[in-house]
Amino acid sequence: xVNALTIKNYFFAFFSLCVLGGSVGAFAADDLTGTLKxxxxxxxxxxxxxxxxxxxxxxxxxNDVIGYSQDLVMMVVDAVKKKLNLPKLQVKLIPVTSxxxxxxxxxxTIDIESGSTTNNLERQQQVAFSDTMFIIGTRLLVKKDxxxxxxxxxxxxxxxVTAGTTSERLIRExxxxxxxxxxxxxxxxxxxxxxxxxxxxAVAFMLDDALLAGERAKAKKPADWxxxxxxxxxxxxxxxxxxxxxxxxxxxxxxxxxxxxxGEAAQLYQKWFESPIPPKGLNxxxxxxxxxxxxxxxxxxKAFQ
Amino acid sequence: xxxxxxxxxPGALPFLWQGMQRTLEITAVAIVVGIVLxxxxxxxxxxxxxxxxxxxxxxxxGFRSVPLVMVLLWFYLLVPQLIxxxxxxxxxxxxxxxxxxxxxxxxxxYYAEIIRAGIQSVSRGQVSAGLALGMTKGQTMRxxxxxxxxxxxxxxxxxxxxxxxxxxxxxxxxxxxxFFGVAYNTGxxxxxxxxMLLFAxxxxxxxxxxxxxxxxxxxxKLAS
Amino acid sequence: xxTLAAGLDWSIFFxxxxxxxxxxxxxxxxxxxxxxxxxxxxxxxxxxxxxMIGVLRTFPGKxxxxxxxxxxxxxxxxxxxxxxxLWYFVLPEIVPGLGTLFKQAxxxxxxxxxxxxxxxxxxxxxxxxxxxRSGINALGSGQRGAGLALGFNRWQVYRxxxxxxxxxxxVPTLTSEFLNTxxxxxxxxxxxxxxxxxxxxxxxxFTAHWYEAFIxxxxxxxxxxxxxxxxxxxxxRAARLPGYVGGKG
Numbered sequence: 001x002v003n004a005l006t007i008k009n010y011f012f013a014f015f016s017l018c019v020l021g022g023s024v025g026a027f028a029a030d031d032l033t034g035t036l037k038x039x040x041x042x043x044x045x046x047x048x049x050x051x052x053x054x055x056x057x058x059x060x061x062x063n064d065v066i067g068y069s070q071d072l073v074m075m076v077v078d079a080v081k082k083k084l085n086l087p088k089l090q091v092k093l094i095p096v097t098s099x100x101x102x103x104x105x106x107x108x109t110i111d112i113e114s115g116s117t118t119n120n121l122e123r124q125q126q127v128a129f130s131d132t133m134f135i136i137g138t139r140l141l142v143k144k145d146x147x148x149x150x151x152x153x154x155x156x157x158x159x160x161v162t163a164g165t166t167s168e169r170l171i172r173e174x175x176x177x178x179x180x181x182x183x184x185x186x187x188x189x190x191x192x193x194x195x196x197x198x199x200x201x202a203v204a205f206m207l208d209d210a211l212l213a214g215e216r217a218k219a220k221k222p223a224d225w226x227x228x229x230x231x232x233x234x235x236x237x238x239x240x241x242x243x244x245x246x247x248x249x250x251x252x253x254x255x256x257x258x259x260x261x262x263g264e265a266a267q268l269y270q271k272w273f274e275s276p277i278p279p280k281g282l283n284x285x286x287x288x289x290x291x292x293x294x295x296x297x298x299x300x301x302k303a304f305q
Numbered sequence: 306x307x308x309x310x311x312x313x314x315p316g317a318l319p320f321l322w323q324g325m326q327r328t329l330e331i332t333a334v335a336i337v338v339g340i341v342l343x344x345x346x347x348x349x350x351x352x353x354x355x356x357x358x359x360x361x362x363x364x365x366x367g368f369r370s371v372p373l374v375m376v377l378l379w380f381y382l383l384v385p386q387l388i389x390x391x392x393x394x395x396x397x398x399x400x401x402x403x404x405x406x407x408x409x410x411x412x413x414x415y416y417a418e419i420i421r422a423g424i425q426s427v428s429r430g431q432v433s434a435g436l437a438l439g440m441t442k443g444q445t446m447r448x449x450x451x452x453x454x455x456x457x458x459x460x461x462x463x464x465x466x467x468x469x470x471x472x473x474x475x476x477x478x479x480x481x482x483x484f485f486g487v488a489y490n491t492g493x494x495x496x497x498x499x500x501m502l503l504f505a506x507x508x509x510x511x512x513x514x515x516x517x518x519x520x521x522x523x524x525x526k527l528a529s
Numbered sequence: 530x531x532t533l534a535a536g537l538d539w540s541i542f543f544x545x546x547x548x549x550x551x552x553x554x555x556x557x558x559x560x561x562x563x564x565x566x567x568x569x570x571x572x573x574x575x576x577x578x579x580x581m582i583g584v585l586r587t588f589p590g591k592x593x594x595x596x597x598x599x600x601x602x603x604x605x606x607x608x609x610x611x612x613x614x615l616w617y618f619v620l621p622e623i624v625p626g627l628g629t630l631f632k633q634a635x636x637x638x639x640x641x642x643x644x645x646x647x648x649x650x651x652x653x654x655x656x657x658x659x660x661x662r663s664g665i666n667a668l669g670s671g672q673r674g675a676g677l678a679l680g681f682n683r684w685q686v687y688r689x690x691x692x693x694x695x696x697x698x699x700v701p702t703l704t705s706e707f708l709n710t711x712x713x714x715x716x717x718x719x720x721x722x723x724x725x726x727x728x729x730x731x732x733x734x735f736t737a738h739w740y741e742a743f744i745x746x747x748x749x750x751x752x753x754x755x756x757x758x759x760x761x762x763x764x765x766r767a768a769r770l771p772g773y774v775g776g777k778g
Contacts, residue, residue, distance in 0.1 A: 020683055051480065052493065059490075063320060094399065097480045099730065102380060102737055109385045109399060126737060164734030165720070172548040183638040186731075187721055191493035198496070199622060201632045201640065219311075220496050281495060307623040370754035371747055372709075372715035374726050379747070382739055471608035478719065485611065499619050506611045513606035 034245035035111050036084065044090035045080055047073050048104060048240075050093050052191055054214030056134070056237070060278040062282065065093050067279035068272040072133055072256065072265070073114035073239060079255040098164050102126055105240050112241050112252065116211060118166060119303040128249050129258040130299045133265075135291040136166045136208035137231025141194070142218060143224060145204055150229045158159040160185040160202035162193045167206040170232050182256040190215055208258070210286060217282040233305045234291065242295035257299035265296060314504060315494040317487065324487035325508075331404050331483065332470045338409035339469075340462065343416025348446070350421055361417070368414035374478050380407035381479040401482035404473075412469055419465060423458035424450055460524040469514050471509060484508070537741055547735040560728030561749055567724060568644050568711045574650025575710065577702075579657025584687055586662045597658065604655035609716050612652055617644040617720045637721075645717040653710050660702045664695030700768040702763035711753055725749060 033039060039045045049065045050057040056069040081089045091285075094110050098296060103129045104110045119129040142148045148157075151174065161168040163186040175182045185194040185202055194215040197205040205212065209227055216225045241249055259265040266288070271277075273286040329517055349361035349392075368376065385402040427450050435445030455462075474485035481488055492501030544552040550556060586597035604612070617640075621628035631640065668691060676686035696703075718727035729746035733739040 061316065098734060103382065104385055104738065109389055122516050163731060169547050176549045183637050185721060188719055195498055199632060201637060218494060237528050250385045306625060371750050372712040372726060374715040374718060375747060375750065378744055382743065388752045429747055474608040477610060499622050502611065502614050502619050507606050509608055509611060510606045514602060515605065
């Protein structure tokens with residue numbers, strides 16, 4: 001009977017929310033448009049996050065959402081509170097997957113997504129991207145004693161990628177063009193990919209270097225694994241927002257740009273990439289790249305591809 | 306030899322329990338809605354009305370010809386769309402809501418078939434007797450047919466519930482952390498997937514096996 | 530929903546797939562082939578193992594039937610997804626020697642296929658075993674007695690008398706188990722096997738045309754289902770036995 005009660009609560013919550021949303025909306029003055037208006041009318045902002053994109057957006061052992069992208073989106077939330085003059089604005093954190101992050105932005109279930117989403121031209125046709133939060137290169141995670149140093153060493157080997165990532169596309173192209181006779185395994189998520197690598201099914205795992213460092217942190221003996229190879233692509237991570245909402249995008253961009261030029265983002269970088277992080281207290285030891293330094297000096301929302 | 310490392314389990318127990326509550330929540334919603342909706346569909350199928358019975362048949366065959374994995378993925382895509390059209394922002398985890406809807410509608414198609422067979426197993430003589438006593442068709446159905454049919458169906462309905470309980474693990478494909486999801490995520494995070502999967506398998510086995518023993522005992526009692 | 534239907538873009542299936550294997554239409558057909566291969570192989574395994582376990586459960590004595598019962602209970606009371614992960618992720622780790630060989634000597638596709646077939650096959654076998662047992666039990670002890678009286682040994686009684694008749698009685702339930710196997714094969718998408726439901730997710734992932742991908746795959750499952758059902762009608766008609774359930778006369 002617990003179940004029937006909780007469902008009743010859900011419905012009650014739905015109902016009261018609708019009523020509340022309606023009544024507040026009726027009295028509001030209309031200087032705001034789009035997402036910001038929607039946030040004010042609802043009295044809440046919905047932010048989409050990932051569950052295992054270490055160290056960008058993931059769950060710690062208390063099931064709290066943490067990470068570099070999460071810290072940044074909370075700055076955006078603060079900016080929204082200030083702009084709307086709503087210090088008690090409710091923040092709803094909604095877990096998203098790579099399958100539904102774009103549909104959820106499009107249908108307005110989430111107002112903003114901040115995780116590890118690459119800004120590219122294809123996606124720009126469907127959603128808007130904020131100023132870049134992070135720049136990665138797609139590289140390889142291999143066992144230290146495997147002897148693999150770069151992509152040509154993968155000839156005839158088993159390589160794992162996470163399904164749906166840019167790396168999957170790139171490695172399949174490379175396999176075709178250079179006739180490398182690799183066996184490419186596409187795993188369901190990064191965790192499964194790393195497991196495939198750890199269990200010896202694949203000799204290399206291709207992915208964004210920062211995420212590889214995050215996966216490495218989960219290993220029983222992280223020191224056994226190293227990130228190698230010439231980056232095959234550069235990608236810019238951004239927050240996703242509904243398309244065509246200039247007012248909201250301006251606020252988000254302003255917040256990110258300010259964080260990047262003021263040194264706050266550099267502090268966050270140090271916190272997540274150069275200090276011990278949960279759950280195991282491992283330091284990713286990923287120094288700030290030249291691309292990132294350039295970004296922090298000159299924030300922008302350009303996609304690399 | 307593989308070195309087992311069971312150390313993730315104690316710390317994860319509270320979350321595993323939360324996950325199990327979700328599993329049970331989905332199971333319970335799907336049983337209740339599934340049986341109610343399933344009864345309606347079964348009655349429509351037997352109604353004798355050409356359009357209604359074909360509609361019900363289409364519903365049942367439609368759901369039964371698609372893998373549950375696809376049904377879950379479908380509703381994960383559709384439910385947020387419908388919700389934002391109907392009621393604005395959802396106030397609960399959309400994955401959980403999608404799972405509720407998907408399982409309830411999917412199970413209804415299975416329950417409908419069990420219930421239809423149950424109704425058909427009650428002899429025609431009983432219906433004639435009811436009608437002869439001056440009852441309406443609806444009264445005969447409600448007072449005579451359904452009670453007997455349900456009594457006969459109880460073991461089958463419960464067995465279906467056990468299957469459903471196990472099937473809830475498939476919400477893994479939409480990333481919802483019910484019992485199995487929590488076990489998998491914990492194992493994934495701590496690098497102890499082997500141990501967490503074995504643990505999850507053992508828990509499912511103990512629960513499902515005990516439940517099926519109870520159903521068998523009940524079945525024996527009903528038969529005697 | 531109306532806006533949604535209007536926004537569908539079916540030309541997506543004629544565009545080249547991300548992996549350079551051809552069009553996305555071809556991409557789905559590859560998925561269909563894997564689904565069918567996986568289902569048929571699993572079904573063969575399920576039929577063989579299920580028959581053995583089912584027969585075991587009708588043996589006289591206590592030990593052998595108990596063994597059969599234990600098999601059925603284990604495979605029926607653990608979720609299919611968990612079983613698949615045990616086959617694919619756990620067994621190769623904890624079985625010394627053979628596990629490493631499995632992971633390193635076989636190509637990834639073959640590993641996924643073998644794990645999928647073993648999982649689905651042994652899982653479905655538990656259900657086939659129940660059907661076979663009930664089929665044999667439906668025959669009563671008369672036929673068995675008659676066979677033994679004619680001088681057949683126990684193996685011959687099962688092979689020549691009991692099983693052929695039992696199979697013909699349970700044809701309808703066996704075909705519905707085959708349909709279940711096809712549907713259950715979608716679970717193999719979770720270990721990366723490129724079957725239909727996996728391909729639909731990949732298609733959605735790379736093109737963001739989720740609705741088109743899902744509609745196409747759902748229709749394909751529908752077509753498989755209808756085809757198997759029509760085929761099974763013919764088989765059922767041919768296998769029908771006079772004097773038994775489902776038979777005329």
